[in-house]
Amino acid sequence: MDFIGANILSVSQFERGDIDRVFQVADKMTPYARRERVTRVLEGAILGNMFLEPSTRTRLSFGAAFNLLGGTVRETVGIKASAMAKGESLYDTARVLSGYSDVICMRHPQEGSVAEFAAASRVPVINGGDGANEHPTQALLDLYTIRKELEANGRSLDAFRIAMIGDLKYGRTVHSLCKLLCLFSNVQIILVSPPELAMPEAVVEKLRSAGHQVKISDQLESAISQVDIVYSTRIQEERFASQEEANLYRGRFRLNREIFTRYAQPNTVIMHPLPRDSRAEANELDTDLNEHPSLAIFRQTDNGLLVRMALFALLLGVEGKVDHYAREV
Ligand code: CP
Numbered sequence: 606m607d608f609i610g611a612n613i614l615s616v617s618q619f620e621r622g623d624i625d626r627v628f629q630v631a632d633k634m635t636p637y638a639r640r641e642r643v644t645r646v647l648e649g650a651i652l653g654n655m656f657l658e659p660s661t662r663t664r665l666s667f668g669a670a671f672n673l674l675g676g677t678v679r680e681t682v683g684i685k686a687s688a689m690a691k692g693e694s695l696y697d698t699a700r701v702l703s704g705y706s707d708v709i710c711m712r713h714p715q716e717g718s719v720a721e722f723a724a725a726s727r728v729p730v731i732n733g734g735d736g737a738n739e740h741p742t743q744a745l746l747d748l749y750t751i752r753k754e755l756e757a758n759g760r761s762l763d764a765f766r767i768a769m770i771g772d773l774k775y776g777r778t779v780h781s782l783c784k785l786l787c788l789f790s791n792v793q794i795i796l797v798s799p800p801e802l803a804m805p806e807a808v809v810e811k812l813r814s815a816g817h818q819v820k821i822s823d824q825l826e827s828a829i830s831q832v833d834i835v836y837s838t839r840i841q842e843e844r845f846a847s848q849e850e851a852n853l854y855r856g857r858f859r860l861n862r863e864i865f866t867r868y869a870q871p872n873t874v875i876m877h878p879l880p881r882d883s884r885a886e887a888n889e890l891d892t893d894l895n896e897h898p899s900l901a902i903f904r905q906t907d908n909g910l911l912v913r914m915a916l917f918a919l920l921l922g923v924e925g926k927v928d929h930y931a932r933e934v
Contacts (some may be wrong), residue, residue: 749908
């Protein structure tokens, strides 16, 4: 794909070579993310960061990534803080904000809304999550993390095994990750969820059409014993009709140190897009795993910075100039 000026709305727009390109640029961002080197390649550029649903890591890492490339961030957080609260349309908002920005990142509660916004924008728009639909940059950073973790054990993205666990119906990160996995070969996927929160059939069909082996299960212990990557997710309570309905599923598949140590293979890696639900009775990923070397959740969040820096550099056409505008710290 031609990255310059492109919107990033869905992982479906990527081919395998595009993924390689993003990861190659992300690798080069490491000294800048660590502040061993400083670049001003995006000096004068403005990111419009519009987050109309709660977020910690996506919003802040987009902002930090832009700042690390020398750019400035302008934020709108929550619908109430924007003129949408007064009835302004996505179209008008996009026309206005794109006049003030070089690139826009947007999270919105409704599926398809970021694409609608992007159609009216005069600058590239990156989807930071649209309802239960997609979260493409999370999937990229997840895949980047999986690649790094597998490579540390002499493995690659072709022919690995992953268990996705939890709310697979509403979890947009697993939808996007599954679609990205279709670009690779011979992946074995175990989908563990309550039947009511199963992965959408269209996504399962896509995985099978790509030649991957897909198993549907409700057995946590058995699933984690068969895989290289355990990808846990929280119950997406904001997508349920009521808190009570979400509570029916909370804590159904809880991974803790005792279960992980007893059933998982030695090199198995634990991932989670975060946030994890820290309320005691609901904890899908127990804090007793915090110091476990297999827990990659904070390596994921660190990798998110690299991947988002890479995307900004590619979309704004400066990936070849990052070193030119740099100095050692
Ligand atoms: N993973 C993720 O999207 O986290 P935030 O909701 O904190 O952005």
